[in-house]
Amino acid sequence: xxDTPANYDRFERMKAIRDELLTFKESPLYEYRTQNHYFxxxxxGSHHAHIMFIGExxxxxxxxxxxxxxxxxxxxxxxxxxxxxxxxxxVYITNIVKDRPPENRDPTPEExxxxxxxxxxxxxxxxxxxIATLGRxxxxxxxxxxxxxxxxxxxxxxxxxxxxxxxxWGEINIVPLYHPAVALYNGSMRETLKxxxxxxxxxxxx
Numbered sequence: 001x002x003d004t005p006a007n008y009d010r011f012e013r014m015k016a017i018r019d020e021l022l023t024f025k026e027s028p029l030y031e032y033r034t035q036n037h038y039f040x041x042x043x044x045g046s047h048h049a050h051i052m053f054i055g056e057x058x059x060x061x062x063x064x065x066x067x068x069x070x071x072x073x074x075x076x077x078x079x080x081x082x083x084x085x086x087x088x089x090x091v092y093i094t095n096i097v098k099d100r101p102p103e104n105r106d107p108t109p110e111e112x113x114x115x116x117x118x119x120x121x122x123x124x125x126x127x128x129x130x131i132a133t134l135g136r137x138x139x140x141x142x143x144x145x146x147x148x149x150x151x152x153x154x155x156x157x158x159x160x161x162x163x164x165x166x167x168x169w170g171e172i173n174i175v176p177l178y179h180p181a182v183a184l185y186n187g188s189m190r191e192t193l194k195x196x197x198x199x200x201x202x203x204x205x206x
Contacts, residue, residue: 007047007048010047010048010125010126011047013121013125014042014043014047014122014125017042017118017121017122018040018042020118021040021042021098021099021118022040024040024098024099026114027099027111027114027115028110028111029097029099029100029101029111030099032099032100032102033063033099033100036063038063038064038099038100039063039064039065039066040066040098040099041058041062041063041066041067041068041094041095041098041099041100042066042094042098043068043092043093043094043095043122044067044068044088044092044093044094045088045089045090045091045092045093046089046090046091046092047092047125047126048126049090049091049092049126049128050091050128050129050130051091051092051128051129051130051131051132051200052091052092052093052094052122052123052126052128052130052131052132053069053077053091053092053093053094053131053132053134054094054095054096054119054131054132054133054134054138054142055068055069055093055094055095055096055134055135055138055179056095056096056097056106056107056134056135056137056138056179057095057096057097057098057099057100057101057106057107057111058095058097058098058099058100059071059073059100059104060100060104061074062074062100063099063100068093068094068095069093069180072181072184073179073180073181073183073184074180076180076181076183076184076190076193077093077134077180080180080193080194080197081197083194083197084197084198084200084201085201092122092126092128094119094122095119095138096112096115096116096119096137096138096141097111097112097115098115098118099115106137107137112137112141116141116145119141120145124168127167127169128172129172129173130172130173130174130175130200130203131172131173131174131175132175132176132177132200133174133175133176133177134177134178134179134180135155135177135178135179136154136155139152139155139158139174139176140152142174143163143165143174143176146165146166146167146172146174147165147166148163148164148165148174151163155176155178158176159176159177159178159192159196160175160176160177160192160195160196160199161175161176161199162174162175162199162203163175163176173203175196175199175200177193177196177197178192178193178196180193
C-alpha cells in the first residue's frame with residue numbers, strides 16, 4: 001500500500017499506542033513484564049484490515065516476542081485463516097489486555113478496564129467492517145462497547161453467529177468465536193472453529 005498521508009497517520013497513531021504501553025506503569029502487570037523481560041503485545045497486521053481478531057491476553061510466547069498469537073494457539077489461528085484464504089497480513093490481530101497475566105491466568109475485570117481504552121483506539125484507527133472476538137472475555141467486552149451487550153449469552157450459544165452494531169464509521173459485524181486454544185485441549189473443536197470461520201468467508205467484508 002502506498003505511503004499516503006492517511007497510511008502515515010494510522011501508523012503514527014498505532015506507534016503512539018505502542019510507546020504509551022511500553023511505559024505503562026499504571027498497570028499492575030508492568031512490574032511482572034519488566035521483571036521477566038517480556039514485551040507488551042500491541043497487535044499485528046494491516047492497519048486497513050476489513051476484519052480484526054481480538055483475543056484476551058498474551059501468553060508467554062507472545063510476551064517474549066511481542067507478537068500476538070505466535071504460540072500453539074497462533075498456529076491454529078493461522079490454519080483457520082488459511083482455510084478461508086487469508087493471511088495475517090490481510091487482517092489485524094490483537095488482544096484486549098496487552099501484557100501477559102502471571103501463569104496465563106484469565107485477565108481480571110480491572111485489567112480489562114485498564115487496557116480497554118488502548119483497544120478502543122485501535123478499533124477507531126482501523127475502522128474494520130467486522131470484528132471476530134476470540135473467547136468469552138473479548139466477546140463480552142466488544143459487544144458491550146458496541147452497544148449490544150444485551151445480546152451476550154454463553155459463548156457456546158453465540159459462536160459462529162453474526163451480530164450487527166453501529167459505529168461512527170457505519171455498520172459493523174461482530175462474530176464471536178471460540179478461542180483457538182480450545183482446539184489444543186479438545187481436538188474435536190478444531191472442526192467447529194473451521195465451520196465458524198466459514199461465516200467470515202461467506203460475507204463481503206474481505
